Amino acid sequence: MRTTDHNKLDRLFIERWSPRAFSSEPVAAEDIQTLFEAARWSPSCFNEQPWRFVYAQQQDDLERFRSVLAEGNQVWANNAPLLVLVFSKNSFTSNDKPNRWGDFDTGAAWMALALQAHKLDLYAHGMGGFDADKAFAVTGMDSSEYNAICAVAIGKLGDANSLPEALRERETPSGRKAMSEIAFEGSVKN
Numbered sequence: 081m082r083t084t085d086h087n088k089l090d091r092l093f094i095e096r097w098s099p100r101a102f103s104s105e106p107v108a109a110e111d112i113q114t115l116f117e118a119a120r121w122s123p124s125c126f127n128e129q130p131w132r133f134v135y136a137q138q139q140d141d142l143e144r145f146r147s148v149l150a151e152g153n154q155v156w157a158n159n160a161p162l163l164v165l166v167f168s169k170n171s172f173t174s175n176d177k178p179n180r181w182g183d184f185d186t187g188a189a190w191m192a193l194a195l196q197a198h199k200l201d202l203y204a205h206g207m208g209g210f211d212a213d214k215a216f217a218v219t220g221m222d223s224s225e226y227n228a229i230c231a232v233a234i235g236k237l238g239d240a241n242s243l244p245e246a247l248r249e250r251e252t253p254s255g256r257k258a259m260s261e262i263a264f265e266g267s268v269k270n
């Protein structure tokens with residue numbers, strides 16, 4: 081159970097977490113669109129909106145997307161009914177200059193999606209463990225224009241007993257560093 085000393089904090093922030101036990105129940109079409117709509121309204125440098133989401137919910141697409149995931153992630157993510165591959169455009173559209181904030185902005189968009197998922201009683205679990213070359217190959221995204229950022233498994237919470245023992249033991253919301261380790265007034269040498 082996560083707790084906070086800050087009563088004004090919206091519960092959303094501590095209630096969101098990344099489980100590995102997913103129910104295979106499909107995600108409603110409207111909910112899928114709502115997730116991407118949340119991401120769409122994220123802020124970005126020059127309003128570039130560099131994020132791109134390619135998703136799989138049909139069995140044949142899911143199989144192709146699963147093959148992109150690291151084996152350690154396939155063990156649990158193969159049960160998720162919705163898999164998303166997240167990409168970020170690496171240059172500004174207006175002048176073709178490199179966009180060094182694109183990945184940051186795409187991170188903001190993923191978080192919006194993850195928080196919206198929680199509001200819809202869904203869970204989103206990000207994965208850095210995936211093969212970028214395969215992600216480009218299965219989605220048709222252009223690797224010269226985009227960075228492959230993350231894979232995401234999305235769905236309803238499943239039964240933790242369905243997980244291999246080692247993962248079952250870790251199937252609980254994690255803690256965080258102390259505030260004093262991450263936020264500093266004035267300088268880091270107070």
Ligand SMILES: Cc1cc2nc3c(=O)[nH]c(=O)nc-3n(C[C@H](O)[C@H](O)[C@H](O)COP(=O)(O)O)c2cc1C
Nearest residue numbers: 096097098099153205206207208209210230253254
């Ligand atoms: C960019 C990114 C990459 C991650 N990669 C993996 C991964 O490959 N496999 C995995 O099981 N979890 C992965 N995670 C989940 C993190 O381990 C998890 O978010 C972190 O432990 C905090 O837990 P919480 O999301 O439940 O609050 C990733 C999360 C992010 C944001």
